[in-house]
Amino acid sequence: MTTDNARLPTLEDVARLAGVSRATVSRVINGIRNVNPELHEVVWNAVHATGYVANRAARSLVTRRTGTIALVVSDSESHDDDPFMSRFFSDPFFGRVVGGLLSALRPAGVQLALQLVGADQARARLVGDLRQGQADGSVVLSLHPGDTLPQLLADAGLPGVVIGRPARPVPISHVDVANDQGAALAADHLVARGRRRIGMVTGPVDVPASVDRIAGFNAAMARHGQSYVPSATGNFTHESGERAMRELLVDHPDLDGVFVANDLMAQGGLNALQELGRRVPADVAVVGFDDSSAALAARPQLTTVRQPLEDMAAEAVRLLLARVDDPTLASTSVVFAPELVVRASS
Amino acid sequence: MTTDNARLPTLEDVARLAGVSRATVSRVINGIRNVNPELHEVVWNAVHATGYVANRAARSLVTRRTGTIALVVSDSESHDDDPFMSRFFSDPFFGRVVGGLLSALRPAGVQLALQLVGADQARARLVGDLRQGQADGSVVLSLHPGDTLPQLLADAGLPGVVIGRPARPVPISHVDVANDQGAALAADHLVARGRRRIGMVTGPVDVPASVDRIAGFNAAMARHGQSYVPSATGNFTHESGERAMRELLVDHPDLDGVFVANDLMAQGGLNALQELGRRVPADVAVVGFDDSSAALAARPQLTTVRQPLEDMAAEAVRLLLARVDDPTLASTSVVFAPELVVRASS
DNA sequence: ACGGGTGCGGAGAGCGCTCTCCGCCCGCGA
DNA sequence: TCGCGGGCGGAGAGCGCTCTCCGCACCCGT
Numbered sequence: 001m002t003t004d005n006a007r008l009p010t011l012e013d014v015a016r017l018a019g020v021s022r023a024t025v026s027r028v029i030n031g032i033r034n035v036n037p038e039l040h041e042v043v044w045n046a047v048h049a050t051g052y053v054a055n056r057a058a059r060s061l062v063t064r065r066t067g068t069i070a071l072v073v074s075d076s077e078s079h080d081d082d083p084f085m086s087r088f089f090s091d092p093f094f095g096r097v098v099g100g101l102l103s104a105l106r107p108a109g110v111q112l113a114l115q116l117v118g119a120d121q122a123r124a125r126l127v128g129d130l131r132q133g134q135a136d137g138s139v140v141l142s143l144h145p146g147d148t149l150p151q152l153l154a155d156a157g158l159p160g161v162v163i164g165r166p167a168r169p170v171p172i173s174h175v176d177v178a179n180d181q182g183a184a185l186a187a188d189h190l191v192a193r194g195r196r197r198i199g200m201v202t203g204p205v206d207v208p209a210s211v212d213r214i215a216g217f218n219a220a221m222a223r224h225g226q227s228y229v230p231s232a233t234g235n236f237t238h239e240s241g242e243r244a245m246r247e248l249l250v251d252h253p254d255l256d257g258v259f260v261a262n263d264l265m266a267q268g269g270l271n272a273l274q275e276l277g278r279r280v281p282a283d284v285a286v287v288g289f290d291d292s293s294a295a296l297a298a299r300p301q302l303t304t305v306r307q308p309l310e311d312m313a314a315e316a317v318r319l320l321l322a323r324v325d326d327p328t329l330a331s332t333s334v335v336f337a338p339e340l341v342v343r344a345s346s
Numbered sequence: 347m348t349t350d351n352a353r354l355p356t357l358e359d360v361a362r363l364a365g366v367s368r369a370t371v372s373r374v375i376n377g378i379r380n381v382n383p384e385l386h387e388v389v390w391n392a393v394h395a396t397g398y399v400a401n402r403a404a405r406s407l408v409t410r411r412t413g414t415i416a417l418v419v420s421d422s423e424s425h426d427d428d429p430f431m432s433r434f435f436s437d438p439f440f441g442r443v444v445g446g447l448l449s450a451l452r453p454a455g456v457q458l459a460l461q462l463v464g465a466d467q468a469r470a471r472l473v474g475d476l477r478q479g480q481a482d483g484s485v486v487l488s489l490h491p492g493d494t495l496p497q498l499l500a501d502a503g504l505p506g507v508v509i510g511r512p513a514r515p516v517p518i519s520h521v522d523v524a525n526d527q528g529a530a531l532a533a534d535h536l537v538a539r540g541r542r543r544i545g546m547v548t549g550p551v552d553v554p555a556s557v558d559r560i561a562g563f564n565a566a567m568a569r570h571g572q573s574y575v576p577s578a579t580g581n582f583t584h585e586s587g588e589r590a591m592r593e594l595l596v597d598h599p600d601l602d603g604v605f606v607a608n609d610l611m612a613q614g615g616l617n618a619l620q621e622l623g624r625r626v627p628a629d630v631a632v633v634g635f636d637d638s639s640a641a642l643a644a645r646p647q648l649t650t651v652r653q654p655l656e657d658m659a660a661e662a663v664r665l666l667l668a669r670v671d672d673p674t675l676a677s678t679s680v681v682f683a684p685e686l687v688v689r690a691s692s
Numbered sequence: 693a694c695g696g697g698t699g700c701g702g703a704g705a706g707c708g709c710t711c712t713c714c715g716c717c718c719g720c721g722a
Numbered sequence: 723t724c725g726c727g728g729g730c731g732g733a734g735a736g737c738g739c740t741c742t743c744c745g746c747a748c749c750c751g752t
Contacts, residue, residue: 021732022733027710039730053478060402061407061737062710062711062736063710089444090445090639099435106462114448114457115457129402132402238639238642356737357738369741372741373701373741376740385701403739
C-alpha cells in the first residue's frame with residue numbers, strides 16, 4: 001500500500017531521464033546560469049515525471065544553509081511540566097508572534113522551528129546546535145530579564161533578532177514597540193478623559209517592556225502634574241491583574257483611572273473592579289496594553305495601546321533573512337510606534 | 347570578533363585528536379556497540395576539547411532521519427494575511443497543543459517545525475517535502491472538515507497523527523477526546539442542577555468535534571426526556587458565541603440552561619446573557635467546553651468540560667515517534683475521557 | 693596445540709547534492 | 723582560413739557523517 005521502500009527519485013534519476021548530467025539538472029532547478037531553453041524544458045518535464053523533490057539534507061550539507069529559522073523561547077528555568085510555559089503558549093502574545101513570523105517566512109520558503117530553552121546549560125547547547133545547522137538564524141523571545149542568550153548568539157556571530165529590547169545592550173538586532181510612548185498615550189488619554197487620580201498596574205519590574213511602560217507612564221503623568229502614581233505589580237497574567245487591581249484599590253480607593261500594563265491583566269482588573277462595586281468607565285476608567293483578543297473579550301471592551309506584534313514579527317524576519325544572506329551586515333533595530341485604540345472602558 | 351570563518355570541528359578532527367578513526371568516534375557518540383572504556387573516555391575528552399557538535403545535515407543524509415517532526419496546521423484556504431489564522435494562533439487551543447507537543451518532544455530530543463498549509467496544491471507539495479526529509483513525521487491540526495491531508499499522508503505512507511477525529515475515516519492514527527461523552531457530562535450536570543429548559547450553542551455543523559458534541563448532547567438530553575434541544579450555531583470564536591447566545595435567547599427566552607460547545611464562545615455568551623439581563627447561574631446556567639484559560643477569565647468562572655489537550659498532544663507524539671521508529675506499526679487511535687469541571691456558572 | 697568463535701577498531705564506500713573546473717563548440721575578427 | 727574568446731554542459735570532487743565489511747587479537751573447547 002505504501003511506497004515506503006521505493007527509493008525516492010534523486011537528481012541522478014532525473015538527469016538520466018532527461019539525458020543530461022546531474023549538474024545541468026541542478027542548474028535548472030536552482031535557476032543558476034543560463035541553460036539552453038530546450039534542455040531547460042526537457043529537464044523540467046523529467047522533474048515532474050519523476051516527482052522529484054530535492055533532498056534537504058544533501059543540499060544543506062553542501063550549501064550550509066538549512067532554509068529554517070528557529071523561534072527560540074528562552075526562559076530562566078527548566079520547564080518540564082512547568083505550568084508557566086503552557087500559560088505562556090496560551091497567551092495571545094505567543095500566537096500573534098507565531099502568526100506574524102509564519103506569514104513573513106512563507107513567501108521566502110523558509111521553515112519555522114520551535115525551540116524551548118531553559119537552563120543555561122541548554123542555552124550553550126542550543127548555540128552549538130544552531131551553529132551546526134539547526135537553523136540559519138533565530139528569533140528570540142526572551143521571557144526573563146538577564147537572559148544570556150542574546151549575548152551568546154552575538155558572541156557566536158549567529159544571525160539573530162530579539163523580539164523586545166534586551167535588558168542589557170547587546171550587539172544584536174531587535175524589534176520592539178516604543179513602550180514608553182505607548183504608556184504615555186495611555187496617560188494622555190486618561191487625563192484627557194478628565195481623570196485626576198490615576199494609578200497603574202505594572203508588569204514585573206525587571207522585564208524591559210514592563211520597565212519602559214512604567215517609566216513612560218510616570219514621565220507622562222508628571223508632565224500632567226501628577227508626580228506620584230500609585231501602583232501595584234502583576235506578572236502579565238489574568239489572575240495577577242485581578243489581584244493587583246484589588247490591592248491598588250484597597251490602598252487607594254479614590255482612583256478614577258488605571259493604566260494596566262497588558263490586556264490580560266486589565267481583563268482581570270475589570271473583574272476586580274466589578275467585585276469592588278466600581279463601574280467602568282463611570283467610576284474608574286481602564287486602559288490596557290497590547291490590543292490582544294482579551295481586549296475585545298472583556299466587558300466593557302478595553303481601551304488599549306495597540307502593539308503591532310504581527311508587523312514586528314514580520315520585520316524581525318526581514319532583518320534576520322537579510323542578515324542570513326549577508327552575514328557582514330551590522331545589527332539593526334526597529335522600534336514600532338504604538339497606537340491608542342479607544343473602546344468602552346475609558 | 348566572530349568565529350564565523352573558522353571551520354567547525356568535524357568528526358575527522360575529533361578522531362585525529364583522539365588518535366582513533368572516525369568510525370570509533372561515531373560509535374562513542376552514538377553509543378553503538380561496545381568501545382574500550384579507555385578509548386571511550388579519550389574520545390569524549392576530544393569531543394569536549396574541540397567543542398564538537400554533529401552536523402545535522404550530514405547525519406540526516408545517511409540515516410534518513412531528521413530528528414524533527416512537523417506540526418501541520420491545515421486550513422482550507424490560502425491565509426496570506428488571513429485574519430482567521432492569527433485568530434487561530436491566539437486561541438488557547440493552539441498554545442496548549444504546542445505546549446503539550448514540546449514537552450513530550452523535548453525528552454526525545456526531537457525538534458518541532460511549524461507548517462502552515464492552505465491550498466490543495468500546497469498540500470501536495472507539503473507531502474513531497476515531508477517525504478524528502480523535512481520531517482520524520484507530522485502532527486496534523488486540521489481546521490476544516492473535508493481535509494484531504496490525512497488521506498494524502500496515509501497514501502504516502504508517511505508517519506502522521508491527527509489531532510481530533512478526521513471527518514471521514516482514514517487509515518491514520520489520531521488522538522481525540524470523547525466529545526460525545528463530554529457533551530453528555532454537560533447535559534447530565536445541567537439536569538442535575540435542576541434545569542429543565544436547556545439549549546445549546548454549537549460549533550460549526552461540519553467539524554467532527556462539533557458534530558460529536560452536538561450528537562452527544564442531544565442523545566443525553568433525550569435520555570433525560572428533552573427530545574428537542576433549541577440551538578444556535580457559532581464558529582468557536584468569542585464574538586460568534588455572543589451572537590449565537592443572543593439569537594438563542596431571543597428565540598427561546600425561557601431557557602434556564604445552555605451548553606456552549608467551547609469556552610471562548612461561552613465567554614462571549616456570558617456577555618450576551620448579562621446584556622439581556624439574565625443572571626448566571628441564577629437565571630441561566632452555562633457550561634462550556636475545553637477548560638481553557640478563557641474559562642477562568644470569565645465571570646462567573648465557567649463550569650466546563652475539560653479536554654486534556656496537553657496530554658492528547660503528548661500522546662500524539664508518543665504514537666508518532668513509535669511509528670517513526672517502526673514504520674510497520676499499524677495506525678492506532680487514542681480517545682481521551684473528558685472531565686467535568688464545576689465552577690460558578692452553573 | 694589448534695580450529696573457530698567473539699569482540700573491538702579501522703578502512704572506505706557511499707548518502708544526494710552543489711559547484712568548480714574543464715573541454716567542447718560556435719561565432720567572430722584578422 | 724585560422725585563432726581566440728565566450729557560453730554552455732559534463733565530470734568529478736567533495737560536504738560530514740554512518741555503517742558495513744574486514745582484520746586482528748584474544749579466549750574458549752577439545
